[in-house]
Every structure is written in C-alpha cells, then in structure tokens.
Amino acid sequence: MHTVAILGAGALGGALARTLAEGDAVARVVLIDDASEVARGKALDIRQAGPVEAYDTSVEGTDRVDCVSEADAIVIADRHREGDWAGDQALQMLARVTHLSPRAPIVLAGAGHHVLMSQAVSELKLPVARLVGSAPVAAGAAARVLAAAWIDASPVDLTIPILGAPPAWVLAWDRLASAGGAVEMPAHATARVEQTLASSWPPGPYSLASAAATVVRAMLSASRRRLCCFAATPFGGIRPVVFAAPVTLSPSGIASVVVPELSPRQRVALESTVLART
DSSP: OOEEEEEOOSHHHHHHHHHHHHTTOSSEEEEEOSSHHHHHHHHHHHHHTHHHHTOOOEEEEESOGGGGGGOSEEEEOEETTTEEOOHHHHHHHHHHHHHHOSSSOEEEOSTTHHHHHHHHHHHSOOOGGGEEEOHHHHHHHHHHHHHHHHHTOOGGGEEOOEEEETTEEEEOGGGOEETTEEOOOOHHHHHHHHHHHHHTOSOOHHHHHHHHHHHHHHHHTTOOOEEEEEEEEEETTEEEEEEEEEEEEETTEEEEEOOOOOOHHHHHHHHHHHHHTO
C-alpha cells in the first residue's frame, strides 16, 4: 500500500486527508502544515473516526516537510493560516519538495493551482509529466450535475469531457454520453450549463478534495483511468501550456494527454483560452 503526503492542513487539506483515509485506498496519509498542532489534531480526529467508519488508514500530522521523501504521491492543498499555496512561497516550496522527492507525482488540488502549475513549468522547469491538476475533475462533476437536470438522468451516469481553464471551461458536448450511450442537449441548455458552471466557480473544499482523491487513487492503482485534469502540454505548435484535457494517469503522473475532436466553436474557444495563457 502507499503513502500520500498532503502539503497544507487547511479546509481542503483536511477534507482530502479524510477522503483518502475513509476509502482505505492508501496505507498512510501524512498531513503537513506549519501549524503542526492543527495538522496533528485533524489527523487524530480522522484516525479516531476510523473504527466508526470501518477504515484503518494511518493518518499523521506534522510540520516536517521532509516527510514527502517517503511519499508515493504528493498533494499540494491549502495551509491552515495562509490559505492556498501561491506566488513565490509556493514555488520555493515546490522546489524543495521536488528536491526531497525527485520521482513522486505532484497533484495540485486547489481551484487556482493551474496558475501555479504554469509557473512551476516555466520557472522551475519541473518535468511536466509529474504535475497533475485535479480541479477539472470537480468542474466536470459540477457540469454533470447541471446537465443531468436537463435530460432527466443521473449525473453518475454522465460523461462530459471538460477542457480549457476557469472560468472559460470548454465542454465537449458532442461527446456527451449517459451510461455509455450518446445523448443530445439543445443549444440553449448547453449554454445555460456553461454559464452556470462559470459563475459558480470555484467549488468548495469537499468537491475539490473528492477530485484530488480520485486522481490520487487512479494514479496509485495503475488503472490508467482517463480523467480530465490540468496538464502542461504543447498546443498548436507552441511550448507546453497548462489547460484541462483528458489524461491517462500512471503511478508516475501523466502517461498521455488526449484532446478529443471538437466542434469548430469549441476548438476556437479552447484555442482562445490556451493562447490567452501564453
């Protein structure tokens, strides 16, 4: 079984530690924050809930960043006092983490961490395959909930590839499916879903935590499951840029990125989003 290190014991970090623990998908979760008492307290609370919820995952809290050297996967979450990792502090932390753990994949779980990913690629020259942004999984889930209300279906059964970056998400409606079967939605309905998705961004910590946990499990299980995540990939003949697209995951991070066939309108929207970030 595996060890997952979470950088930050804020609302997102704590929710993620709980989500990973209760799924028994990993053997050990280490919650790391400068506020060590908070990290330890949350870890103890999660661990003591184990007998009630029937899970036996080891959960620890600490302020020792060097614990990432023992991790099979590292997740960048949010700090107890300072909130989301961003700016120079975040880049310094990423540089330290990659030095301590030169091979473990790094999942960036925050709603705005695609910006941090771009900086890590351009300024720190980190290997792009190691970096995965999980927030689009939460955006895709929100889109499925919104679309399900229009077609009287369960959002669990829906599939909608999501691309781009917030708030200008690009939904591949031509690929909309319910339980594997193709589904069509009227143009006014798709427009309403896109508008609502953009205006409701960002999601809360539980949604983001579920998305990050889904990505971590898919990576560590070597399932090669395809999920829509932030990835740094070449687009239109330019240098790698960060945007959401379907990716295949492996224990080392991103194995491949597959941009689906898009309608002309969707292609223009995606190009506008990507080029605006270069």
